[in-house]
Amino acid sequence: MLAGVPVGALAQEQGEATTTSAQPAPTATPAPAPSANTIRSINVVGAERLEPTTILSYIRLRVGQEYTSAAADEALKDLGATELFANFSIRNENGNVILNVTENPVINRIVLEGNDRIDNDKILPEIRLAPRQIFTRSKVRADVARIIELYKRQGRFAATVEPQMVELPQNRVDIVFEIEEGPKSKVRQINIIGNEIFSDGELRSEMVTKQSRFFRLFSSNTSYDPDRLAFDQQKLRQFYLTEGYADFRVVSAVAELTPDQRDFIITYVVEEGERYNFGEVEVDSQLRDFDSETLQTGLAIQSGDFYNAKLVEDTVESLTELAGRFGYAFADVQPRFNRNPDDKTMDITFVLRQAPRVYVERVDINGNTLSQDKVIRREFRLSEGDAFNSIGVQRTTARINSLGYYQENFEVTQVEGSAPDRIVLEANVEEQPTGELQFSAGFSSIERFILAGSIRQRNFRGRGQTVGLSLNLSQFSRSAQLSFTEPYLFDRNISAGADIYRRDFNSFNRFDRTRENTFEQSTTGGSVRVGVPLTEFMSLVGSYTLNYDEVSLDETQFFTDTNGDGIRGNSPEDTCDTFRSGRFLCDQLGNRLSSIVGLSLNYNTLNNGFRPTRGRLISLSTEFAGLGGDVRYLRFRGKAQQFWNVFDSGFIFSLSLEGGTIHPLRERTGVGVDDVFLTDRFFLGEPQFRGFDIRGVGPRVLRQGALPDPLNPNFALLDEDGNIVFNEERDRVRDDALGGRHYYLGRAEIEIPLGTGARELGLRPSIWMDVGALWNIETPVLNSTNFFSERVETVVTDSDGNESTVVSFVTTENPIAADGVTPNTPSSANIREIFVGDSSSPRITAGIGVNWNSPFGPFRIDVAQTIRKVEGDDDKQITFNVGTQF
Numbered sequence: 001m002l003a004g005v006p007v008g009a010l011a012q013e014q015g016e017a018t019t020t021s022a023q024p025a026p027t028a029t030p031a032p033a034p035s036a037n038t039i040r041s042i043n044v045v046g047a048e049r050l051e052p053t054t055i056l057s058y059i060r061l062r063v064g065q066e067y068t069s070a071a072a073d074e075a076l077k078d079l080g081a082t083e084l085f086a087n088f089s090i091r092n093e094n095g096n097v098i099l100n101v102t103e104n105p106v107i108n109r110i111v112l113e114g115n116d117r118i119d120n121d122k123i124l125p126e127i128r129l130a131p132r133q134i135f136t137r138s139k140v141r142a143d144v145a146r147i148i149e150l151y152k153r154q155g156r157f158a159a160t161v162e163p164q165m166v167e168l169p170q171n172r173v174d175i176v177f178e179i180e181e182g183p184k185s186k187v188r189q190i191n192i193i194g195n196e197i198f199s200d201g202e203l204r205s206e207m208v209t210k211q212s213r214f215f216r217l218f219s220s221n222t223s224y225d226p227d228r229l230a231f232d233q234q235k236l237r238q239f240y241l242t243e244g245y246a247d248f249r250v251v252s253a254v255a256e257l258t259p260d261q262r263d264f265i266i267t268y269v270v271e272e273g274e275r276y277n278f279g280e281v282e283v284d285s286q287l288r289d290f291d292s293e294t295l296q297t298g299l300a301i302q303s304g305d306f307y308n309a310k311l312v313e314d315t316v317e318s319l320t321e322l323a324g325r326f327g328y329a330f331a332d333v334q335p336r337f338n339r340n341p342d343d344k345t346m347d348i349t350f351v352l353r354q355a356p357r358v359y360v361e362r363v364d365i366n367g368n369t370l371s372q373d374k375v376i377r378r379e380f381r382l383s384e385g386d387a388f389n390s391i392g393v394q395r396t397t398a399r400i401n402s403l404g405y406y407q408e409n410f411e412v413t414q415v416e417g418s419a420p421d422r423i424v425l426e427a428n429v430e431e432q433p434t435g436e437l438q439f440s441a442g443f444s445s446i447e448r449f450i451l452a453g454s455i456r457q458r459n460f461r462g463r464g465q466t467v468g469l470s471l472n473l474s475q476f477s478r479s480a481q482l483s484f485t486e487p488y489l490f491d492r493n494i495s496a497g498a499d500i501y502r503r504d505f506n507s508f509n510r511f512d513r514t515r516e517n518t519f520e521q522s523t524t525g526g527s528v529r530v531g532v533p534l535t536e537f538m539s540l541v542g543s544y545t546l547n548y549d550e551v552s553l554d555e556t557q558f559f560t561d562t563n564g565d566g567i568r569g570n571s572p573e574d575t576c577d578t579f580r581s582g583r584f585l586c587d588q589l590g591n592r593l594s595s596i597v598g599l600s601l602n603y604n605t606l607n608n609g610f611r612p613t614r615g616r617l618i619s620l621s622t623e624f625a626g627l628g629g630d631v632r633y634l635r636f637r638g639k640a641q642q643f644w645n646v647f648d649s650g651f652i653f654s655l656s657l658e659g660g661t662i663h664p665l666r667e668r669t670g671v672g673v674d675d676v677f678l679t680d681r682f683f684l685g686e687p688q689f690r691g692f693d694i695r696g697v698g699p700r701v702l703r704q705g706a707l708p709d710p711l712n713p714n715f716a717l718l719d720e721d722g723n724i725v726f727n728e729e730r731d732r733v734r735d736d737a738l739g740g741r742h743y744y745l746g747r748a749e750i751e752i753p754l755g756t757g758a759r760e761l762g763l764r765p766s767i768w769m770d771v772g773a774l775w776n777i778e779t780p781v782l783n784s785t786n787f788f789s790e791r792v793e794t795v796v797t798d799s800d801g802n803e804s805t806v807v808s809f810v811t812t813e814n815p816i817a818a819d820g821v822t823p824n825t826p827s828s829a830n831i832r833e834i835f836v837g838d839s840s841s842p843r844i845t846a847g848i849g850v851n852w853n854s855p856f857g858p859f860r861i862d863v864a865q866t867i868r869k870v871e872g873d874d875d876k877q878i879t880f881n882v883g884t885q886f
Contacts, residue, residue, distance in 0.1 A: 037067045040095035048103050048171060050084065055101065058082050067092050075099075083136040104135045105165075105173040114179040118154065126150055127177075135165070135173055147177060155223030158182030158261045185224045186212035188263035194251070194270040198243075206239045207232040212263070219754075224264040229255060233268075240272065241309035246339065246346060247273030276307040279338070279345035283319075286354040289326055295319070299350075307346045319350060324390025329358040329414060329423050358388040360425060361417035367429045371405060375464040376427055378488060379403070381536075388423055395536060398607070400427065405434055405459050434459040464488065479503040495531040495541075521679050522550040525594075537605050543598040546629075550591050551679060553581055584701060584738060584780040587670065588678045595629035598622065606643065613652050617641040625680075632665035633676060650753030659744035672781035681739030684774040686879055689745060691770060691845025691864030695737035696874035698774030699838040701782065703734035703831055726832050735874065738777055742840070745772035749849075762853025768862075769846040775838050782833035836872030844868040845875075 042061060044052035059075040061067075072090050079088045079101070087102040109131050112120055126146040128139050144161045151159035159182045166174040190211055192200050204211070209232050212222040221228075233250045240248035251269040258265060281303055283295040300318075301311055316333045323331030332355060338347035362384050365376050379399040381392035397412050407430040415424040436456045456468035466485040472478065485497035503523045525547035533539045553559070556567070558581040559574045576586035600621035606612040619639045626632035639658035646653050660682055664675035674681075685696035704726040707717040717725045749768035847864035861880040869875055 037092075038095055039063050039065050039067050039092075039097055042097045042099065044099045044101065046101045046103070049106075050103060055079075055099065059099075061097060067095070067097060083138060084134055103171065105167070105171045107131055107133050107135050108168055108172045108174050111174055111176045112179065113176060114181065117156070117181050118150065123147060123150060129175060135175070140175065144177070147179065151179075151181065153225075155184045155186075155225060156182050157185040157224065157257060157264075183262055185257075186222050186263045187224050187266060188212060188258060189265045191265065191267040192270065193267065195272060197245075197272055197275075203236060203239070206235050208235065209266070224255060224266075226255070229253060229266065236268070236270065238309070241307075242311075244275040244277070244306035244308065245273050246276045246307055246309075247271070249273075274341075274344050276339075276344050276346045278303050278305050278307055279340060279343075279347040281347075282349045283352070284349055285352040287323065287328060287331070287352050289357075290323070290352060295322075295350075295352075301348070312348065315350065319352060321390055323352065323355075324388070324393075327357040327359070327387040327389065328355050329388040329390070330416075331355050356421040358421055358423045360384055360386050360388055361419075361422040362424055364424060364426045365429070366426065368431065370431050370434075370462045371429075371459060371464070372462050374491065375403075375405070375459070375462065376400060376429065378491075378493075380425070380427075382425065393425070396425075400429075402608075403459075403464070404432075405464075406430055406432055477503070477505050489530075493533055495539075496529065498526065498528045500526040520550075520552050520554075524548045538601070538603045541600045541602065543596075543600075545594070545596040545598065547594040547596070548591070549594065549679060551588050551677075553585065553589060558585075583672065583782075584678070585736070587668075587673050592631055592677070593629040594625050594631045594680075595627045596623050596625045597627055598624075606641075612643045613645045614643050616643075626665055631677065631680065633662055633680060634665060635662040635680075636660060646750075652751040654747075654749050654751075656747045657744070658746075659742075661742045663741075672778060674778035674780075676741060676777070678739055681741065681777070682743045682774060683737065683739045684743050684745065684772060685737075685874070686876060689770055689772050689843075689845070690768065690849070690862050690879065691847060691866050691875055691877075692843070692869075693874040693876045695739075696876065697772065697837070697843055698740045698743070698873075699738045699777050700836060700872050701736045701738065701780060702834045702836060702872060703736070704834065705831055735872075738780070740774040740838070741776040743772065743774040745770065747771075762851075764851040766849050766851075767847075768849060769844070771842050771844050773840050773842050775840045777838065779835055779838075782835060837870060839870050841870055842868065843870065843873060 039061065041063060042056060044055050047055060058081075059078045061071060061075050065071065072092075075090055076088065079085055079099075084104055085101050086104050087100075089100045091098050091100075107129055110124065110127060110129060112123055115123060127143045128146075129135075129143055140163050144163055147161045148159055151157075160180045162178040162180075164176040164178060166176060168174065187209055188211070190200075190204055190207070190209065192203055195203060208221055209225070209228050210216055210219060210221045216222050230253075233253055236250060237248060249271050251271055253266065253268050255264045255266045257263075278301055281296070281299060281301045283292045283299070285292045285295060299315060301308075301315060312335055316335060319333045320331055323333070332353040334351045334353065336349040336351055338349075340347065360382050363377065363380055363382070365373050368376060379396060381395045381399075382389060386392075393412050393414070397410065400406065400412075401408075401410050410427075410429060413426040413428060415426055416422075417424050434457060436454070436458070454468065454470035456466065456470075458466050460467045464487050466483070466487075468483045469481070470483075471480050479501065481499060481501040483497065483499045485495065487495045489496045501523075505521045505523075525545060527543055527545040529541055529543040531539050531541040553576060555574065558577055560577045563571050563573070576589060578586050598621060600619060603616070603618040606615035606617055617640070619637075621637045623635040624633075625635070637658070637660040639656070641654065641656040644653045645651070662676055662680065662682065666675065668675050682698075683695045684698055685692045686694045689697055707725045710717070747768065747770050749766050751764055751766045754763055754765070844867040845864050846867060847862055849860065849862040852859040859880070861878070863878055864876070866875040
């Protein structure tokens, strides 16, 4: 910290009559005057930066005047008022008046110390002092008050600021504000006096300010805020008015600081008054298109109900909205109250005042420096000359907001036109960056590591087009995609787009707590799509997709060794080994061309496409594969979602249901061979079905190995009847998911609102439940016999004549004894395959989840409990996903 002296201790006496700018100018006693007190001359002593003539201009003494004590006092007061001098005095020597001045120093710099909670860039704009200005104590005091007020707005009422001045050469100083921030002042207690109908707890729950408690660690509403105190008084009044207490008032609201200066105790004194009912409720319409009696019958307010001010406000809004739909943009609805204290009723008449029907004079668009006018204008649901319609204005606002090109909470402004029946609609937009360049890395419980990069421009060349390129890499998948979307093709309300992509996917099974790659699928293809709106909220999208799929297995691991050289897959005669991979995988190998035509019907009223809080989304789609190519099927899918903001309380409740089915149009030959290729089936599990592992639900084949005999580990363990005992522990069973033809999945979730502090941290917890199933494929042919492996040593000679021994194991089938008992063989060679999981019975999971927009990227964790599952399902309790951008 810089060493200094307190600002208040800088005043020093100089001369015969001395004062400082920190205190009122004392009365100076002039020097004894000669017989003639006429001023002959006025001289300035001590001036450095200021010219003497400038200093003399500040006082009213002039040569030739009479020098008196009163005149000297006035001169000193004039000098003090300038706040330019640290010390100043005046004396008279036989008509020669001498002014001794010491100028205030020049500020070299402003230094803040101790401000950890508020950054310099937030405090310095509040300070009037600045480098190269003249130092004055009044400005220092004002700046101290501003800094303290800034901390009070942050809830730190114990903050103190001590100004210090560090003297430098050439009459310069550094001003140091030593800040002691202190703890954040909390609300220790909220007391309510005078309430009889409602308890203290009920009234406190209506307030924004909360009492400081340990369970409100992340809440910012426990700090004291005078503005929030005034708002809470309004909240109390609104609460009582909605409950019928029309005479309620807050008599006083006092916030007292505790003796330790750390917390506040707030006390409200209230008068509840009597409870009122609605009396006569009428509508007086002065608009020609509205009949008063008809409007009155449609009101939600009924005579005899308890009075509710919120219901009155809603009725005013609904009548105004109704008038706006019929073109009365400036309709004025006024509720007229008649209080009846005797019978405690409230008569209300809603008056719709006369107003002209309004037409749109013009549409003005301002602020679009990048976007073309047509990008905004085509989202307007009203055009020049149209009758005004408030629904059209609201829908226009929602459509422009959904573009994501402009500021949040954009609204169409309504301005009076050139005549009373004319209105101008203005779109005052602020362009936001629409280009995205992103590189991210992360870790997921499904994919292990994830690397991704993408570049996208959502408003390409200001035309509203979207162009994007994305690359993704993880342990089990790799993909690259180039996309283009034109929302208004040829300036018509028709959307079009195209995608070109390459996707490589490695499927896997599980064995001994590890994932093992099985088949590999590489897809190269592209798609085109065209969408047309049917209504404001409904659209129809058609698409065509052409895919070339290559499905293969690792030949060195899953193929046979027909020539016995110990190397699998190196001979044209080597084929897929059903013992090692399973017949169900061998049937999927090959290259296929898929030609797919799709059609989807979408209905969307969501208020936000990224994080909706209300609205509905319904999508129905069908795909036909068989317009050429090697694959023929019909696939149907449906999905519905609904979001509610429960009582506008911040609790977001959502329900979703989806399902699908695929029907083959071509039969495949072979016993146990399903007519739908494995790569075209549905799969279900993490991440869409929480509580289960990836592809953890539905039909699968479990391959069990024999348990070794403890006395002879080279052979299988036999039971009392001489049968081989197989290992049924899940982590020692090879697990291959086969997918299914049909599936359904339902999800219910409620997002729990937290305090402002937690919201600022990006925390969004939720409670959820998932229900779903996947089923229906042809029962595969299983390996139901036992095998053993014979060790074979082969001597191989290379091109240089060197010999080496290659060891391999030849798998052969055990003979079945006449009595049906399989002879005992080495345990590592005995296997048994079981087909499980092919059931439409619902699987049910429930749990809690947390989304966190952490400093290092989005983080999601779910803790699940499996309530119901069937044999073969792979459940999972904890899943998470985290990533970052750099």
